[in-house]
Every structure is written in structure tokens, then in C-alpha cells.
Amino acid sequence: MVLQRVIRAVIMGPPGSGKGTVSARITKSFGLQHMSSGDILRANIKEKTELGLLMKACIDQGQLVPDDIMSRLILNDLRKIDNSGWLLDGFPRTVSQAEALDHAFSLDTVINLNVPFQTIKERLTSRWTHIPSGRVYNTDFNPPKVPGLDDVTGEPLVQRDDDRPETVTRRLKSYETQTEPVLEFYRLTFCNTRTMKILKKAVFLGFSSKGERQENIPL
Numbered sequence: 001m002v003l004q005r006v007i008r009a010v011i012m013g014p015p016g017s018g019k020g021t022v023s024a025r026i027t028k029s030f031g032l033q034h035m036s037s038g039d040i041l042r043a044n045i046k047e048k049t050e051l052g053l054l055m056k057a058c059i060d061q062g063q064l065v066p067d068d069i070m071s072r073l074i075l076n077d078l079r080k081i082d083n084s085g086w087l088l089d090g091f092p093r094t095v096s097q098a099e100a101l102d103h104a105f106s107l108d109t110v111i112n113l114n115v116p117f118q119t120i121k122e123r124l125t126s127r128w129t130h131i132p133s134g135r136v137y138n139t140d141f142n143p144p145k146v147p148g149l150d151d152v153t154g155e156p157l158v159q160r161d162d163d164r165p166e167t168v169t170r171r172l173k174s175y176e177t178q179t180e181p182v183l184e185f186y187r188l189t190f191c192n193t194r195t196m197k198i199l200k201k202a203v204f205l206g207f208s209s210k211g212e213r214q215e216n217i218p219l
């Protein structure tokens with residue numbers, strides 16, 4: 001099904017909660033463009049751009065890229081694709097980024113994946129990624145057809161440097177302190193300033209601890 005009107009949506013959730021996996025399904029079903037901040041940063045690292053070289057150490061250590069750099073990068077890219085609908089994955093990660101996005105675009109929906117940290121730690125140790133496309137696999141949940149190779153291109157899969165257990169712990173901590181407040185920001189923004197029409201459309205999606213069940217919880 002391809003939607004006729006432009007939909008602007010954000011998908012949130014801790015690292016490893018399944019944002020990339022779920023985004024691929026949503027964007028295919030609804031004809032939206034998928035924009036992943038992590039994929040954009042990893043493409044810059046792979047191509048050894050100035051930004052990629054500067055940000056690699058920060059990302060490998062599980063720290064967030066500075067807000068001003070990130071907001072400029074993502075908002076510029078969004079403006080280029082804004083004539084079609086989009087689903088934003090990995091941005092905003094701080095309240096400051098959410099405010100920058102809010103000044104530039106009006107969102108229709110925020111989706112939140114609620115997955116316990118212990119489940120995330122297990123998932124990330126078995127995550128394998130095809131860096132050029134951002135496709136992700138999992139040796140338990142959705143293994144590639146040929147072990148170690150991407151289903152579409154046949155190119156090798158890698159384990160991300162920042163999926164090491166000690167870095168994952170740091171990223172989850174940063175999620176708690178810097179990103180969870182963004183959920184509250186959206187609860188307040190949607191409740192206070194949007195019209196009832198928009199409010200009715202806004203949903204939070206909840207997933208069970210195993211990530212399989214789905215609930216629609218109106219804001």
C-alpha cells in the first residue's frame with residue numbers, strides 16, 4: 001500500500017531494539033523513505049569523509065555525536081527528500097535534536113520500541129550488519145541465507161565495533177540519560193501544541209519483552 005499524502009514519522013527505542021528491522025518493514029509497506037542517522041554516519045566512516053574521520057572514535061566508544069553537527073546533517077538530508085514521506089531512525093537522540101527537528105518539520109507519528117535492556121544485550125552480540133545498505137541480520141532471529149554474507153549482494157557481513165558488550169552498556173546508559181527524555185518531549189509536544197486531528201493519529205507502538213507482540217497505545 002502506498003500512502004497518497006506525505007507522512008513524516010520518527011521511530012525511537014534503545015540501541016538494538018529493532019528500529020532498523022522494523023523500519024525496513026514499515027517503509028516497504030507504506031512507501032516511505034527510510035533515513036537512519038547511524039547508517040549515514042557509518043557511510044561517512046567507510047568513505048573516509050572529514051565528518052566520518054572526526055566522528056569514528058566517538059561512535060566506537062558509544063558516545064553521541066555533538067548535537068549541532070548531527071542536526072545540521074540530518075535536517076539538510078531531510079529537506080532533500082521532503083516531497084515524499086519519511087521515517088527517521090536514530091534521530092532525534094536528545095531533546096536539543098528533537099527541538100531542532102520540531103522547528104523544521106511537523107511530525108505525524110512517533111513510534112517507540114520498548115524492549116528490555118537484557119534482551120537488547122543478547123540481540124546485539126548476535127547482530128551482523130551489511131554496512132553499505134544498513135541491512136541487519138541476527139544469527140538467531142533472522143540469519144542470512146548464507147552465513148556471513150548479505151542476502152542481496154553476497155558481500156561480507158560485519159559485527160559493528162560499537163556492539164562490543166562494554167560499549168553496548170555505555171550506549172544504553174546514554175540512551176537512559178539523553179534519549180529517554182525525548183519520549184517525554186514528544187508526549188508533551190503532541191499533547192500541548194498539536195490539533196486533536198494530529199493527536200488522534202499519533203500512536204506509540206509497544207513490543208513485548210521478546211519483541212514479537214505489538215500494542216497500539218494512543219498518546
Ligand SMILES: Nc1nc2c(ncn2[C@@H]2O[C@H](COP(=O)(O)OP(=O)(O)O)[C@@H](O)[C@H]2O)c(=O)[nH]1
Pocket residue numbers: 013014015016017018019020021022123124126127128136137138139141142210211212
Ligand atoms: N528476537 C528478535 N530479534 C530482533 C527483532 N527485531 C530485530 N532483531 C534483531 O536484533 C538486532 C538489533 O536490531 P536492529 O534493527 O539493528 O536494531 P536498532 O539498533 O534499534 O536499529 C538485529 O540483530 C536484529 O536482527 C525481534 O523482533 N526479535
Ligand SMILES: Nc1ncnc2c1ncn2[C@@H]1O[C@H](COP(=O)(O)OP(=O)(O)O)[C@@H](O)[C@H]1O
Pocket residue numbers: 014015016019037038039041058059060062063064065066070089090091092093094097162171
Ligand atoms: N542522532 C544522533 N545523535 C548523536 N549521535 C548519533 C545519532 N545517531 C547516531 N549516532 C551515533 O552513531 C552510533 C550508531 O547509531 P545507530 O546505528 O542508530 O545505532 P543503534 O541503532 O544500534 O543505536 C550511535 O551510538 C552514536 O554514536
